[in-house]
Amino acid sequence: xxxxxxxxFGIETFGDIGFNEDGxxxxxxQALRQLIKEAKLAxxxxxxxxxLGEHHRSEYAVSSPEIVLxxxxxxxxxxxxxxxxxxxSSDDPVRVFERFSTLHALSNGRExxxxxxxxxxxxxxxxxxxxxxxxxxxxxxxxxxxxxxxGEAMNWNGKLTxxxxxxxxxxxxxxxxxxxxxxxxxxxxxxxxxxxxYGYPVILAIIGGExxxxxxxxxxxxxxxxxxxxxxxxxxxxxxxxxxxxxxxAKRVGWEYIKxxxxxxxxxxxxxxxxxxxxxxxxxxxxxxxxxxxxxxxxIAKNMKDLDxxxxxxxxxxxxxxxxxxxxxxxLYGEKVVPRVKELLGGE
Amino acid sequence: MAKPIIGILGxxxxxxTLARLGVQAGYDIIIANRHPVSQLNWIMATMAPGATVMTxxxxxxxADVIILAIPLSHYRNLDPEAFAGKIALDATNYWFExxxxxxxxxxxxxSSSEVIQEHLKDSLVAKAFNHMGYHDLEIEVDRHxxxxxxxxxxxxxxxIRPTVEEIITNFxxxxxxxxxxxxxxxxxxxxxxFGEAIxxxxxxxxxxxxxxxxxxxKIIEARGGExx
Ligand SMILES: NC(=O)c1ccc[n+]([C@@H]2O[C@H](COP(=O)([O-])OP(=O)(O)OC[C@H]3O[C@@H](n4cnc5c(N)ncnc54)[C@H](OP(=O)(O)O)[C@@H]3O)[C@@H](O)[C@H]2O)c1
Numbered sequence: 001x002x003x004x005x006x007x008x009f010g011i012e013t014f015g016d017i018g019f020n021e022d023g024x025x026x027x028x029x030q031a032l033r034q035l036i037k038e039a040k041l042a043x044x045x046x047x048x049x050x051x052l053g054e055h056h057r058s059e060y061a062v063s064s065p066e067i068v069l070x071x072x073x074x075x076x077x078x079x080x081x082x083x084x085x086x087x088x089s090s091d092d093p094v095r096v097f098e099r100f101s102t103l104h105a106l107s108n109g110r111e112x113x114x115x116x117x118x119x120x121x122x123x124x125x126x127x128x129x130x131x132x133x134x135x136x137x138x139x140x141x142x143x144x145x146x147x148x149x150x151g152e153a154m155n156w157n158g159k160l161t162x163x164x165x166x167x168x169x170x171x172x173x174x175x176x177x178x179x180x181x182x183x184x185x186x187x188x189x190x191x192x193x194x195x196x197x198y199g200y201p202v203i204l205a206i207i208g209g210e211x212x213x214x215x216x217x218x219x220x221x222x223x224x225x226x227x228x229x230x231x232x233x234x235x236x237x238x239x240x241x242x243x244x245x246x247x248x249x250a251k252r253v254g255w256e257y258i259k260x261x262x263x264x265x266x267x268x269x270x271x272x273x274x275x276x277x278x279x280x281x282x283x284x285x286x287x288x289x290x291x292x293x294x295x296x297x298x299x300i301a302k303n304m305k306d307l308d309x310x311x312x313x314x315x316x317x318x319x320x321x322x323x324x325x326x327x328x329x330x331x332l333y334g335e336k337v338v339p340r341v342k343e344l345l346g347g348e
Numbered sequence: 349m350a351k352p353i354i355g356i357l358g359x360x361x362x363x364x365t366l367a368r369l370g371v372q373a374g375y376d377i378i379i380a381n382r383h384p385v386s387q388l389n390w391i392m393a394t395m396a397p398g399a400t401v402m403t404x405x406x407x408x409x410x411a412d413v414i415i416l417a418i419p420l421s422h423y424r425n426l427d428p429e430a431f432a433g434k435i436a437l438d439a440t441n442y443w444f445e446x447x448x449x450x451x452x453x454x455x456x457x458x459s460s461s462e463v464i465q466e467h468l469k470d471s472l473v474a475k476a477f478n479h480m481g482y483h484d485l486e487i488e489v490d491r492h493x494x495x496x497x498x499x500x501x502x503x504x505x506x507x508i509r510p511t512v513e514e515i516i517t518n519f520x521x522x523x524x525x526x527x528x529x530x531x532x533x534x535x536x537x538x539x540x541x542f543g544e545a546i547x548x549x550x551x552x553x554x555x556x557x558x559x560x561x562x563x564x565x566k567i568i569e570a571r572g573g574e575x576x
Contacts, residue, residue, distance in 0.1 A: 121445050132421075132448040187361050187483060189395050209487035216368075220394045227390055271481070271543035281491055 015062030045334025051084030236311030257319030355411025
């Protein structure tokens with residue numbers, strides 16, 4: 001018998017600050033402690049990965065994901081501790097290495113860094129970088145990252161980064177171990193090609209429209225690994241979702257909170273608010289996984305198959321949501337959706 | 349004229365999407381970025397099968413109509429002589445994340461496409477394909493097969509209106525003529541029309557109320573009145 005395909009299922013959050021049942025919003029401290037509880041639940045349910053975004057805005061609590069991940073490491077056993085994403089361009093790769101090799105030690109190698117651009121750009125002025133250097137910053141820093149991962153004394157002569165001469169960065173990784181690195185990508189063909197060039201698995205952000213629209217990107221991913229003669233890495237996707245036993249309620253929650261979150265992001269970029277009709281489309285045919293466990297499982301399985309995905313991450317808690325809604329989403333995802341998707345895909 | 353050869357400068361999110369739409373519409377599409385042809389070739393073979401990759405110079409030389417899908421701030425790299433006599437569809441926008449925190453290129457008195465027209469002084473510039481997000485060029489079009497989305501354009505050259513309209517139509521949109529190039533300001537980031545993938549009727553409605561918006565008010569303040 002052929003070996004069963006292995007899949008990875010994760011949850012992710014931007015760190016959206018949730019709401020109490022009475023509608024009051026948590027404060028940032030409460031939101032962070034809530035996150036630890038949610039991660040613990042996810043671990044108990046056997047969910048493979050939790051990914052935390054890095055944001056520097058009022059609606060999100062997580063600006064230093066590795067610190068939160070380190071706390072999560074202490075109360076969990078198996079779950080992989082990931083970012084989603086680490087904005088490498090406006091970070092210092094040496095510092096990123098130090099934080100993740102620390103997390104590597106504390107979590108016994110459960111860390112993962114997802115490098116990427118992220119949805120926002122507020123980190124650039126905040127940390128003193130020029131946005132217009134974005135591409136060059138990323139290009140140079142991902143190359144530096146690859147050097148750092150070798151874990152040896154290194155020499156580096158950067159244009160936008162520091163010069164290093166025979167420098168070792170600490171804590172060193174144990175011999176033969178590395179920091180699990182993936183790259184989060186939006187809709188830019190160049191980003192996919194670059195990730196493959198450096199040999200990292202890609203997670204596609206599929207946050208709108210019919211997922212099948214991403215087929216050319218999936219093809220590009222495969223072709224790029226041929227082109228660069230790199231082994232084909234697993235491919236993943238992440239999308240927003242709300243899972244409740246009451247599917248209609250899930251839609252109502254989505255229309256309230258996902259819309260609010262999208263509209264807020266849109267307003268910054270000068271886009272019109274989301275229409276009801278577009279929301280319905282995203283739920284029915286598009287990129288929102290909102291509904292009952294069975295509805296969501298069917299949709300995940302269909303799109304993973306269609307796009308030949310090895311990993312799916314559900315972005316939960318978008319726009320904040322009530323704590324019990326976040327909780328139920330995670331619980332149903334772990335208890336019902338993931339096993340059902342595996343069954344539908346015939347893998348494990 | 350028979351179907352014009354369409355050149356696309358820029359093979360990123362927008363350029364590769366437009367290349368795909370153009371091939372589907374039956375055009376000869378030639379496309380370039382600043383990479384060697386051999387590097388872009390296999391990427392385009394996947395992203396927009398049927399489009400031909402050339403160098404940027406060759407694209408400009410061989411195309412009848414050139415779509416600008418590069419960062420606005422790179423416009424000075426475009427050679428006005430090579431563009432002379434050609435139609436240029438300017439899809440670029442000033443986007444602070446790419447072009448820098450302060451816009452030193454255009455303002456509310458002079459839209460970015462007017463700047464491009466001044467630079468490409470012997471070309472026939474139209475602002476087009478700039479106001480719709482690249483993903484919506486496909487998502488919103490595909491999910492409304494019977495209600496075409498309005499794609500607005502603006503130009504100072506009446507002679508090219510039929511060609512521009514034909515291209516927009518063949519790409520799957522309803523052309524919406526805003527008039528002279530200066531009115532293209534209505535399509536720029538910050539405007540309520542920016543980002544819109546809506547029907548002609550809805551678009552018309554929004555244009556009619558543009559001066560009620562904070563963007564419209566800013567135009568009046570900057571120019572001492574509405575765009576005439
Ligand atoms: N994204 C959208 O939804 C959207 C919608 C409407 C309008 N626009 C506008 O369209 C333009 C492109 O946006 P995008 O999102 O597609 O950006 P992008 O993904 O970054 O793509 C830009 C492309 O331009 C190429 N390029 C840069 N300078 C060039 C030059 N001098 N000659 C030839 N190619 C050059 C780049 O390749 P190399 O750097 O490798 O050469 C890349 O292929 C921008 O002005 C944007 O404001 C974007």
